[in-house]
Amino acid sequence: MNDKLAAIIDDFSFLDDWEDRYRYVIELGRDLEPLAETEMTDVHRVKGCASQVWLITERAQGEDPLLHFRGDSDAHIVKGLVAIMLALYSDRKASEIAGTNAEDTFKLLGLDEHLTPQRANGLRAMARRIRQEAELALAPQPAS
Numbered sequence: 001m002n003d004k005l006a007a008i009i010d011d012f013s014f015l016d017d018w019e020d021r022y023r024y025v026i027e028l029g030r031d032l033e034p035l036a037e038t039e040m041t042d043v044h045r046v047k048g049c050a051s052q053v054w055l056i057t058e059r060a061q062g063e064d065p066l067l068h069f070r071g072d073s074d075a076h077i078v079k080g081l082v083a084i085m086l087a088l089y090s091d092r093k094a095s096e097i098a099g100t101n102a103e104d105t106f107k108l109l110g111l112d113e114h115l116t117p118q119r120a121n122g123l124r125a126m127a128r129r130i131r132q133e134a135e136l137a138l139a140p141q142p143a144s
Contacts, residue, residue, distance in 0.1 A: 004087040005105070012109050021114070022077060029079030032086070035072040048125030050118040051075035053082060055126065057133045064095045065137050069130060081123055084109070089130045097134035102127035 008028070015021045035044075035054055046053040052074045060066040069090040071082040088105050089097050106112045106123060115123070 002087070002091070005084075008084060008087055009108060018110075018114055021110075025080030025084070026076045027080070028083035029073070029076055029081075032072065032079060032083050033070065035070060039070075040072065046122075046126050046129050048128075049073075049078070049122035051078040051122065053078060053122065053126060055082075055129055057130075059094075059133075059137050063138075064093045066091060067094055067097060067134060067137060069133075071126075078119065078122065081111075081115075081119065082126065084111075085123065085126050085130065089127075094134040094137040098131055098138060100131075 011024060012021060015024055035056065039056055040052075040054050044054040044056055046055050054072050056070040058068040058070070060068075067090070069086050071086055073079040073082050084105070085102065088102060089100065092100075102123065103112070106120075111123070112120065
């Protein structure tokens with residue numbers, strides 16, 4: 001677990017009230033660097049989210065490359081959930097990402113019980129997309 005995710009989990013543990021946790025999630029979203037308008041295209045849009053969510057993948061070289069993700073949303077709470085997903089997955093090797101189950105983190109934070117079904121489905125869609133990106137990065141590349 002990286003430091004950013006550990007800090008989020010630690011902060012969540014100090015907040016007993018779910019209203020406070022929702023406010024914290026919104027704050028996390030405010031701290032995300034926004035994507036440029038030109039990056040908010042259908043190519044980067046995550047399918048399966050009720051709100052609009054965009055995800056950009058930046059891949060290093062190598063057989064098991066480091067993947068960096070950037071994301072954004074048009075909804076405040078969802079943007080915070082994007083920040084949690086980026087804390088979980090970004091700047092890790094593709095093999096680690098492919099083997100990481102986001103559901104465990106959702107349960108640890110209590111998100112599995114406190115999000116609407118639509119938002120929970122959106123989180124699963126983001127996790128699926130990120131894991132697909134990792135699997136793609138691990139696939140053998142054709143010789144050039």
